[in-house]
Amino acid sequence: FIVGAVQQLVSQPEGGEAWLAALRTAPHEGAITALTSLPGVGPKVAACVALFSLDKHASIPVDTHVWQIACTYYLPSLKNKTLTPKLHATVQQAFHDRFGEYCGWAHNTMFISQLASQQHRMPAELRKDGSKGGKRGKAADSSDSEPMSDASGSDSELEEVPAVTVSKSGRRVKRR
Secondary structure (H helix, E strand, O other), X not given: OHHHHHHHHHOOOOOHHHHHHHOOOOOHHHHHHHHHOOOOOOHHHHHHHHHHHOOOOOOOOOOHHHXXXXXXXXXXXXXXXXXXXXXXXXXXXXHHHHHHHHHHHHHHHHHHHHOHHHHHHOOHHHOOOOOOOHHHHHHHOHHHOOOXXXXXXXXXXXXXXXXXXXXXXXXXEEOO
């Protein structure tokens, strides 16, 4: 698919870069249609590219996780249905009706909040299981941890993160 997509991009009269740049000013549906014309690009990938790269803030990349969010919070009548292009449009509209022209970013926030790896960042009452969020949750919960001192010596709520860099060979290397 990658080779086919690249070949299609470079075969554009103005070149692939100009073709992609022009999608920024195209209407949302036109950009999605153009992107899905590329080999291997379906509705979800097209919506991701539109949202994250083409300033299409109302684009909703619907995958199984977003489908579950939509069925749980906005469209419970669709819970036992299979995602089809028509229902994809229904999900898109439901998010737009609820969150407006920046619904793509609202969707992104909701998607991230549902990830198990991010539950410790959520308030306890909003966590899926109502827990404190496990080991990471304790570190993230200011009542369970001592404030860290930053370089200036003042107390802060910063979480210590190991410094990592990527070498030219693509390997992750811990910095000291």
